Amino acid sequence: RYTLLSAAGGVSGTYGGLTGALATDATPFVDFQLVYDANNVYLDISRTSTAFADVASTFNQRSVAAAAQALGSGNPIQDNILFLTAPEARNAFDMLSGEVHASIHSGLIEDSHSVRDAASERIRAAFDGVGASSVPVMTYGLGGLELAPATSENFAVWGRGFGAWGHLDSDGNAAGLDHSTGGFLAGGDAAVGESWRLGLISGYSHTSLEADDRASSGSSENYHLGLFAGTQNGNLGFRSGLAYTWHSIETGRSVVFPGFADSLSADYDAGTFQAFGELGYRINTASASFEPYANLAYVNFDADGFTENGGAAALSSGDRSSDTAFTTLGLRASTVLTLGTVTATARGGLGWRHAFGDVRPDTALAFAGGSSFAIKGVPIAKNAALLEAGLDVNITENATFGIAYQGQIASDAQTHGFSAKLGVRF
Known part of the structure; x- marks a missing residue:
């Protein structure tokens, strides 16, 4: 969770939504959501159920995708793929393949x-x-x-x-x-x-x-x-x-x-x-x-x-x-x-x-x-x-x-x- 806005006098109203790279349909592996309380606006980031291999379109891409996801959180390869769009992820899998x-x-x-x-x-x-x-x-x-x-x-x-x-x-x-x-x-x-x-x-x-x-x-x-x-x-x-x-x-x-x-x-x-x-x-x-x-x-x-x-x-x-x-x-x-x-x-x-x-x-x-x-x-x-x-x-x-x-x-x-x-x- 990331704090976007804090106001001692309170927060009123809401944002219209997220756009660009933060839009829900732009990043298949993570979900971004705005959360509000009385004095703060937060950005919550959560992992979706979409596997890396779900966006792959070739044999090599699927092989690399499964191997990259298995590396686990904290690995720079997985951590950076998480925030890619589907086309960017497919390109990353190709570049990582070592074919x-x-x-x-x-x-x-x-x-x-x-x-x-x-x-x-x-x-x-x-x-x-x-x-x-x-x-x-x-x-x-x-x-x-x-x-x-x-x-x-x-x-x-x-x-x-x-x-x-x-x-x-x-x-x-x-x-x-x-x-x-x-x-x-x-x-x-x-x-x-x-x-x-x-x-x-x-x-x-x-x-x-x-x-x-x-x-x-x-x-x-x-x-x-x-x-x-x-x-x-x-x-x-x-x-x-x-x-x-x-x-x-x-x-x-x-x-x-x-x-x-x-x-x-x-x-x-x-x-x-x-x-x-x-x-x-x-x-x-x-x-x-x-x-x-x-x-x-x-x-x-x-x-x-x-x-x-x-x-x-x-x-x-x-x-x-x-x-x-x-x-x-x-x-x-x-x-x-x-x-x-x-x-x-x-x-x-x-x-x-x-x-x-x-x-x-x-x-x-x-x-x-x-x-x-x-x-x-x-x-x-x-x-x-x-x-x-x-x-x-x-x-x-x-x-x-x-x-x-x-x-x-x-x-x-x-x-x-x-x-x-x-x-x-x-």
Whole structure:
């Protein structure tokens, strides 16, 4: 109870009522009432029967609302939410959710294809596969190190720079996520037996992630290592591989709503394991070559637990894991072009990718002194069209440059990536 007015000579009459933020229907969690006696006017504030979760409209909002209310009186999170309007409360629940820690799973799982794509393409190139780069590789033969065709049977060393950016749309629960990655991959492979090729791939990349609607961001330093193998038996080709990526993740977010402000940060390690296999069948025509193919990939993302640095809105979490699989059916094509005195290989492809498993990653989070609550991140697109295009140009007799584009387009997500190679004979 708060005393608004005291008069020794007494109080007569009444106020017309409360308006604005003190109006009964403006603040669903508390009730304001004017009370009078002979000499005073009081403002009584009482808790209504409306639970925080009653005004929430999404899964994440309801989870945060229940956890915030359970913190009890005296906690700055609960005490400030009590006096919010329903729209302000929903915004507060979103800002408090820490959903970036779940959405990071989606961003890094989406970007994992860069490693397996590079390994698969190198195997295809080694067997003069359809749609593979024809840029020469560095080999070691009887004459020592030299630049040789991608199909050389000698031990070969190669590298490629790559970059990609994309966006995962909001599903109405989690906010949309922008993600971008850039890095370099290098590998070495050699002939094994009569028709197999076995190799290693390694590299580094940096990923940036932004969930602007939640004032949240993250970054990851990624270190890649993998093993790949493949063969060509007549027109039938097989490629496979295993890879692991070590992630060093940092996050930052701001939580701001009326009466409350906090800045949070965290850093933790994570890892991505992936395995893939692909079958393709080559079809040659007079003007071009084609390859229908089927690809299966499994991706496991594991993240360590963490505790955010910050104030009352800081969250903690235990270890988290997501398992996702991708199937792809597609068609590749390539042809050799002659442009005056310059020869070039043009290549392209079209495919359909289906994702299943943990396409909507979730994580368990908790406020200090509170019980855990579930938060769902932005989902990976279940179905996406894959677009590929590339051109390898023999710039001079001793130099070949190759550039390639790969896009993943869905109704609720898209990713665009480029890679480049250069082969120069000295």
